[in-house]
Amino acid sequence: MSCNSSESDPQPIDHVITTAVLDQRPSRAPDHAAENKALLELGQAFADSPKAVLQKLAETAMALCGAGSSGISIAENDGDQPIFRWHATAGEYRKYYHGTMPRDFSPCGVVLQRDAMQLMEYPVRAFPYIDAISPEPQEVLLVPFYREDKAIGTVWIVSHTADKRFDAEDARIVRNLAQFAAAAVQSLQTLQHSEEVAIQVTSQQKALELVEQDLREAQRRLQSTLSAAEVATWTWEISTNQVIADKNLVRMFDIPPEIANGAPIEAYIDSIHPEDRDEVQQKVQRTIETGCDYEAIYRVNDPSGSLRWVIARGSVERNEHGIAVRLPGVVVDVTRQKEAENLASRLTHESDQLRRTYETALSNTADLNFVCDSQGKFTYVNKAFLDLWQKDLSEVIGQAAIPSQGPNDITERFQVQVQTVIQTCKSIRDEAAYQTPDGVRQYESIIQPVMGADGALEAVVGSSRDITQRKEFEQHLLETHRQKDEFLATLAHELRNPLAPIRTGLQLLKFDHVSEEDSADAIEVMERQISHLVHLVDDLLDVSRVTSGKIILRRETLDMRLMIQSAIEMCHSNLLEHGHQWTVAQPDEPVLVEGDAVRLTQILTNVINNACKYTPDSGTIAISVQSEAGQALVQVNDNGIGIPEALLTKIFDIFKQVEPALDRAQGGLGLGLTLSQRLVEMHGGSIRAESPGHGQGSTITISLPAITSTEHLMNNTAMQEDLSFRRSLSILAVDDNIGAARLLGKLLGKLGDHQIDVAHDGPTVLEKTAQRCPDLIIMDIGMPGMSGYEVARKLREMPEAEQAFLVALTGYGQDSDREEARQAGFDQHLTKPPSLEALQEILRHPKLNQ
Numbered sequence: 001m002s003c004n005s006s007e008s009d010p011q012p013i014d015h016v017i018t019t020a021v022l023d024q025r026p027s028r029a030p031d032h033a034a035e036n037k038a039l040l041e042l043g044q045a046f047a048d049s050p051k052a053v054l055q056k057l058a059e060t061a062m063a064l065c066g067a068g069s070s071g072i073s074i075a076e077n078d079g080d081q082p083i084f085r086w087h088a089t090a091g092e093y094r095k096y097y098h099g100t101m102p103r104d105f106s107p108c109g110v111v112l113q114r115d116a117m118q119l120m121e122y123p124v125r126a127f128p129y130i131d132a133i134s135p136e137p138q139e140v141l142l143v144p145f146y147r148e149d150k151a152i153g154t155v156w157i158v159s160h161t162a163d164k165r166f167d168a169e170d171a172r173i174v175r176n177l178a179q180f181a182a183a184a185v186q187s188l189q190t191l192q193h194s195e196e197v198a199i200q201v202t203s204q205q206k207a208l209e210l211v212e213q214d215l216r217e218a219q220r221r222l223q224s225t226l227s228a229a230e231v232a233t234w235t236w237e238i239s240t241n242q243v244i245a246d247k248n249l250v251r252m253f254d255i256p257p258e259i260a261n262g263a264p265i266e267a268y269i270d271s272i273h274p275e276d277r278d279e280v281q282q283k284v285q286r287t288i289e290t291g292c293d294y295e296a297i298y299r300v301n302d303p304s305g306s307l308r309w310v311i312a313r314g315s316v317e318r319n320e321h322g323i324a325v326r327l328p329g330v331v332v333d334v335t336r337q338k339e340a341e342n343l344a345s346r347l348t349h350e351s352d353q354l355r356r357t358y359e360t361a362l363s364n365t366a367d368l369n370f371v372c373d374s375q376g377k378f379t380y381v382n383k384a385f386l387d388l389w390q391k392d393l394s395e396v397i398g399q400a401a402i403p404s405q406g407p408n409d410i411t412e413r414f415q416v417q418v419q420t421v422i423q424t425c426k427s428i429r430d431e432a433a434y435q436t437p438d439g440v441r442q443y444e445s446i447i448q449p450v451m452g453a454d455g456a457l458e459a460v461v462g463s464s465r466d467i468t469q470r471k472e473f474e475q476h477l478l479e480t481h482r483q484k485d486e487f488l489a490t491l492a493h494e495l496r497n498p499l500a501p502i503r504t505g506l507q508l509l510k511f512d513h514v515s516e517e518d519s520a521d522a523i524e525v526m527e528r529q530i531s532h533l534v535h536l537v538d539d540l541l542d543v544s545r546v547t548s549g550k551i552i553l554r555r556e557t558l559d560m561r562l563m564i565q566s567a568i569e570m571c572h573s574n575l576l577e578h579g580h581q582w583t584v585a586q587p588d589e590p591v592l593v594e595g596d597a598v599r600l601t602q603i604l605t606n607v608i609n610n611a612c613k614y615t616p617d618s619g620t621i622a623i624s625v626q627s628e629a630g631q632a633l634v635q636v637n638d639n640g641i642g643i644p645e646a647l648l649t650k651i652f653d654i655f656k657q658v659e660p661a662l663d664r665a666q667g668g669l670g671l672g673l674t675l676s677q678r679l680v681e682m683h684g685g686s687i688r689a690e691s692p693g694h695g696q697g698s699t700i701t702i703s704l705p706a707i708t709s710t711e712h713l714m715n716n717t718a719m720q721e722d723l724s725f726r727r728s729l730s731i732l733a734v735d736d737n738i739g740a741a742r743l744l745g746k747l748l749g750k751l752g753d754h755q756i757d758v759a760h761d762g763p764t765v766l767e768k769t770a771q772r773c774p775d776l777i778i779m780d781i782g783m784p785g786m787s788g789y790e791v792a793r794k795l796r797e798m799p800e801a802e803q804a805f806l807v808a809l810t811g812y813g814q815d816s817d818r819e820e821a822r823q824a825g826f827d828q829h830l831t832k833p834p835s836l837e838a839l840q841e842i843l844r845h846p847k848l849n850q
């Protein structure tokens with residue numbers, strides 16, 4: 001703003017006075033070092049040339065306050081006119097040295113009238129004649145100084161630019177300097193007066209006396225000023241070794257009053273801290289020898305017992321023979337400055353330490369951490385951040401955002417978020433996918449404001465975490481949950497399906513007059529449904545065992561042609577039921593693999609049963625086996641509903657079914673192919689599905705490593721042999737479930753001309769064995785009191801059971817259970833419920849047919 005009031009009426013003085021704002025403006029911290037240095041120089045100037053001291057003072061005020069101009073005005077009379085004369089001017093107004101202003105109508109006049117410091121803004125508005133002064137004073141700070149309690153002048157500083165506004169610290173400095181000015185002006189006036197008197201008095205002696213008297217007065221005033229400023233002066237008369245010291249020095253060095261006047265230098269040296277003494281003495285010596293200025297910083301023992309820091313300066317005076325006769329100088333107490341420096345250095349050290357600690361912590365995480373200043377520019381980024389963006393620290397610090405790599409919106413989004421935090425001073429949480437040099441990654445970020453003690457925003461800090469994996473995991477979990485729920489629904493459905501005809505069949509059989517044909521039909525249906533149930537439970541158990549790696553393959557050399565034959569036999573009724581036509585293409589020579597016969601049959605049965613299930617009735621199923629490039633390839637092709645291309649690999653996932661299971665007519669849990677795939681892989685092979693599309697059939701191909709050796713070829717035909725039971729056996733059926741034991745006994749009775757007995761607990765088994773020496777004991781394991789294992793161990797100790805064939809019956813078919821049964825003394829292990837075939841197998845065992 002420019003204010004030219006020459007064209008308008010002067011404004012009231014109160015419109016330009018703004019002193020009150022000094023207490024409201026933020027104030028800068030004191031610069032003790034600069035101030036002490038300036039005071040020392042002022043003291044020195046006073047000693048060197050008292051007349052130049054006012055100019056020095058104006059320059060000091062301008063420099064310490066960063067003003068554009070400064071000056072010292074003293075009230076005088078110009079003839080009859082009361083005026084202010086500018087006895088010192090510095091800066092822009094130096095050219096107005098010795099200029100004047102009216103006493104009553106001027107800024108200085110207001111200060112004297114109000115007897116107080118004043119801050120004025122655009123004073124030209126109240127004093128239009130100031131318009132003639134250039135450059136225009138934008139802000140003026142004026143401080144009065146006094147003689148005998150009466151304000152006689154001002155020390156003033158002027159700002160010519162809008163960006164320099166005076167604060168409380170400037171006011172403090174100018175006040176201090178005004179004290180100095182008062183002393184200096186008084187001394188000068190006294191000197192001036194002395195000179196005038198000296199001229200008037202004819203007697204030189206008299207004049208000298210007066211001068212000396214005035215000088216002493218000037219000295220006294222200077223002393224009081226220096227004392228206030230914690231400055232002391234001294235002169236060391238080298239030849240007489242006497243230190244002429246002022247009161248401040250005596251006080252600072254704690255010199256006993258009796259020797260204060262002209263004490264030897266040693267008295268002062270003794271007060272210096274022992275660690276600093278030598279250095280001070282050396283410096284004094286060097287000054288005397290070389291004539292260079294003396295300057296030393298050292299510690300002095302304070303009378304209170306604490307230490308004070310001082311700076312001493314001086315320059316040597318020599319006589320006409322060049323001999324050093326005197327060393328005058330000043331000492332400034334800089335304890336406060338030192339304390340401030342120590343505090344600053346301690347704080348710097350502590351903050352450095354904190355910075356290092358936090359930087360180490362922030363740098364050693366995989367998260368991206370950054371700090372921005374209040375403008376949103378980076379002041380810190382950690383290593384993870386730099387690594388990800390492949391940048392150097394120098395490329396990032398001071399930038400507003402990271403230049404993006406490839407198409408993405410990270411730069412814009414980041415800038416918007418940081419700016420929002422700056423504007424609202426509130427945290428932001430965000431989750432977003434970003435294109436990074438490592439591809440698209442999902443990040444979770446939090447950007448927070450850092451508020452200063454004054455409530456203003458100091459910085460913005462942020463942290464971003466790569467949550468891509470977590471998100472994938474969450475997605476996977478959700479999918480697993482969904483599949484589990486779907487599976488449970490399917491399982492309930494699949495279990496209910498066979499249970500319904502079983503219950504109906506049982507109810508039918510309860511009627512008295514059921515024809516033989518009906519009851520045979522009911523029994524056949526129930527048997528089929530029970531096999532289906534058993535199959536479902538077996539699959540479930542197998543999946544859990546395969547997944548936890550508990551299945552051990554019993555490998556032997558097998559001919560895949562026979563495996564297929566055996567699987568087709570097991571699926572025979574299913575194939576017939578649906579009216580499917582099936583063909584088997586196989587070479588004349590064996591297709592050998594090393595495998596587990598039970599597991600390979602299980603795989604093939606599953607695939608053939610699937611072909612049955614997913615092919616509308618009267619379909620065609622083509623099965624082939626061949627050796628090709630070291631592999632045994634089995635293919636099961638059908639002309640059924642086919643598999644959508646997108647699901648060709650997915651159907652091997654656990655619980656995966658092509659359509660929601662409940663909508664399908666065909667039962668199943670979505671486990672068969674998972675199980676088949678794992679079992680094939682355990683054999684070192686692979687399985688895949690192919691289909692031209694919906695309604696166009698499917699082909700499942702199983703590939704297993706083939707072997708050529710026929711040495712261990714097992715005579716699988718033996719499996720087909722239907723061994724007849726050679727003799728009538730004494731059999732003990734044991735189960736704590738009374739009904740189960742009775743029915744098992746009855747069923748065994750139907751399988752030959754055997755003598756059957758039942759028992760429901762361990763002691764009865766031992767007792768009956770002692771009485772009857774049974775050939776075969778089929779025993780439940782989980783019985784209260786004695787477990788089946790315990791009973792078996794005891795039986796094996798009895799001579800009556802030496803020849804007995806022991807079969808364990810459990811709900812658990814795991815390998816570890818079989819092993820435990822074997823160790824307890826059992827010969828065989830059957831999983832509940834035992835199939836008729838399994839029981840027949842037991843009865844055909846060679847040991848029972850010798």
Ligand code: ADP
Pocket residue numbers: 606610611614615638640641642643651652656657658659667668669670671672673674697698
């Ligand atoms: P389940 O038959 O008990 O559902 P599977 O794991 O054996 O479980 O099969 C998984 C899914 O693969 C089936 O639900 C079905 O959708 C599909 N599938 C398997 N075999 C065939 C096939 N031959 N034709 C069409 N779809 C099939």
